[in-house]
Amino acid sequence: MEEKYILTLDIGTSTIRSFIYNSRAETVGKAVDQVILHYPQPGFVEIDPDELWASVVSVVNKSLKDASLSAGQMTAMGISTQRGTFLNWSRKTGKPFHKFITWKDLRADKLVKQWNTSYTWKLFKASAYVLYLILRNKRFKAGSVFKFMNTQTCLRLYWAFQNVPALKTAIQDEDALFGTLDTWLLYKLTGGKVHMTDVSSASATGFYDPFTMQWAGWGITMLKIPRAALPEVVDTAGDHFTSTLPSIWGHPIRIISCMADQTASMWGSCCFDVGDVKLTMGTGTFFNINTGGEPHASVSGLYPIVGWRLGNELVYSAEGANNDTASIIKWAQNLGLFNNPEDTADIATSVPDTDGVYFIPAFSGLGPPYNDGTAASGFVGMKPSTTKAHLVRAVLESLAFRTAQLYGCVCNETNYTFNTIRLDGGVSNNDFIAQLVADLTGLRVERPVHVEMSSQGCAHIIGYTLGIWKSKEELKTLRKIDCVFNPRPQMKKAYEVTFLRWQDAVKRMCGWYSAEMTSQATISDSSSNTVTPQNSFKVTGSRKKNGSISK
Template identity: 80%
Template sequence: MEEKYILTLDVGTTTIRAYIYNSKAETVGKSTEQVVLHYPSPGFVEIDPDELWTSIVAVVQRSFKDAGLSAHQITAMGVSTQRGTFITWSRRTARPFHRFITWKDLRADKLVRQWNESYTWKLVRAGSYALYLISRSKRFRAGSVLKFMNTQTTLRLTWALQNIAALKKAAENEDAMFGSLDCWLLYKLTGNKVHMTDVSSASATGFFDPFTMQWAAWALMFFNIPMSALPTVVDTAGDHFTSTSPSIWGHAIPIRSCMADQTASMWGSCCFDVGDVKLTMGTGTFFNINTGTSPHASVSGLYPIVGWRLGEELVYSAEGANNDTASIIKWAQALGLFDDPQDTAEIAMSVPDSDGVYFIPAFSGLGPPYNDGTAASGFIGMKPSTTRAHLVRAVLESLAFRTAQLYACVRAETTLRFSGIRLDGGVSNNDFIAQLIADLTGLRVERPVDVEMSSLGCAHIVGLQLGIWESKDALRKIRKVGCVFKPRPQVRKSYEVPMARWEDAVKRMCGWYANYKPPQFIATISDSSSSSVTPQNSFKISAENKNGVYPK
């Protein structure tokens, strides 16, 4: 039988990956390249679409070369992308109105806080709770605790519609097209032929209702989002994605799947059954639980998303997230705490504990159970005895602590029984973190041979579409576990006090930026010896805090 080859394209927050797999799910070629992030203003995090497209085309071309193949030998391809990152462009000219506004971007933070604190939104939540009491509908229960977050697309898109004049005019004239990264990428790959997104990417925008499986009419009304700009929402896999334009790589390649990266990760980890858990530790941490055929209505901030839809099969996931993981490791490296991230586990284990030092990983705020976008990062508890190793250990412990908190939210809100966690993502290669997660959750933690599960998940779902694998059971049989971390009850007990103190430290950092006005100092200079000002004069300098408010 002729060999079949599957190309997967995974566009993450920091890395573009192109992998080519054979019929045994073995990698025969690959290439990677870093995503260039732009920071034009404080809090703004953007990606240039022209730069990204050039990199994507080059990365795929290099993967062909690495595999010794050409485009005409590729049977089909699948795509996975970061979520929440979006762009808008002209229907008439196909030119973008702005760069990609990424999920890490904080430009709409003021809008997020204003809406969460508004009487309108409080009334909506109260009304939802009243309807929940009457109907017991999970949809209204979710609405009663719903808070806007910077990671959702909703208010960043609102900001763009309000502040980018060309986009505002185009929206009025029905010339604007909106798309998350997957949608734009399909548009480009197909030669501007399709404007669609799959259910998993749509459900992460914040204005797609996972309970009705439609764009949320209430959100479009509240935020003046034009329906005419939105893409068609389709199944996660199928031939509706058509094919790539032959002009890109010299031959058309059928696109058989396009999905959100966390869905791809679930497929790569074979999380096909209710209660299956995967933990992705990449740029951020994403704790996903397969909740089956019904969306999870959370009270602590777990987000109900669509896992995937394949014809009649509709699977949901509950997700808890911490937005800073690999970004914390990179920051600590830039700070000089270590030279190579691979050394951090050994550095952390070189000391018996963190010497009472705690780190709060909140560069982009904190997710469940805090759901506080105004929280701040920082070390607490440093003393003269604190060493570099203590700081490194505190950083790594904080990432495991946040994961333990996400798991506690899941335990409190569901009756599901869990047997283990399936790890993936670059940070999961850290043995110290992986073992501590097992200890704190009391669950068996499995790490695969290759931790890049998004690419493999794309290959799995495309392979099923092609008939390379006949069932999900066949995928389970080829899953390769590289390392298993078993929980140590005695270690969990030893962390009861440290984690309680860490949680106290986190509470001190919550709300740090809320309603904070920086003190404005006015220096008063008085000459104590002469009426003339000369370098020899002695001066008395005093400062007055004009608003009289200091951060707590």
């Protein structure tokens, strides 16, 4: 048989990866490049489209060279991308109106707070709850607790409409096209023939309704999003994506799939059955459960998203997220707590505990069960006896604690029986965190040989669609486990008090950036030489300032 080759392009928050797989799902070529992030103002996190495009072209060329293959030998390619990162560009010229505004960006934080506390939004949620009581429709239940977050696209897009003059004009002239990163990449790869996004990426924007599988009417109306600018929403895999321009890599490559990175990760981890769980610990932590043919209406902040759609097969996922994971490790490294992230597990186990120190990982706020975008990061409980090892252990423990909380939300809201967590992402290589996750959840944790599951999953869905692999059961046989972490019940009990005290520390940091404090401190009035009271001292630390610290 003629060998078939699958090219995958995975664009994450910090890296761009291009892998080439053969018919046995073996890697025959690969290349990695860095995503260049720009921070023009505190809290602003951007990607330059031209820089990203140059990196995409280059990294694919390098992977082809590594495999000693040409673009003409590729059977097909697929794309997986970070979600929530978006761009607006001209329909006529293809020129962007601004840089990519990434999912880590906090420029719309003020709008997020305003909308969540507005009477308009409270009325919307109250109306949704009344409709739920009458109709018992899960869609309205989800709407009654919906909360805007910085990671969603909607209010950052609304910010762009208000603050980018050229975009305002283009909207009036119907010259604006909107797209998340996947949409723009498809547009570029096909020379402007395709303006599409798949259901998994659309559902992560915050204004695509997974219950009706349409762009949400309330989002179009309330946020004044021009419907004409929105991309067509299509299946996760199929022939609709067409092919790349031959001029890019010397030969057209057929594009079979384009999807969100967490969907790709679910395919890589073979989470095909209802109740299957995968845990991605990359830049952020994403806990996903396959919920089958119905979206999950959450009350604690789990996000109902579309996993994938392939013809008549529509699969949903419930997702709990903690937005800071690898970014926390990188920050701690820059702070000088350690030189190499690979050493952190050994550093953590060099001390028996944290000596009463706790860390709150909230540079981008806290997700479920807090859903607090105004929470702050910080160490609590430091004392003269605190060492770097204690701080490192506190950081690692906090990431496992947040995962345990996400799992708790899942257990409270679903009736699934869980036995195994399928782990992936760069931070999953940390044995201390992986074992502690197993201990706290009481579940078996499986770590694969290759932890970058987005690329693997992208190859899986392409091969499955093309018939290279005949069934999902066959895909399961391709999955290779490197290490299994079994729960230790005695350790869960040993951590009970620590976990409770950590949760108390978290509560103290919640609402930090929206707090108002009253001080009765007195200061000397230099002009009159009298002492006057100063009232209503306000703590003004903004979410943007906090965001700049995380960089």
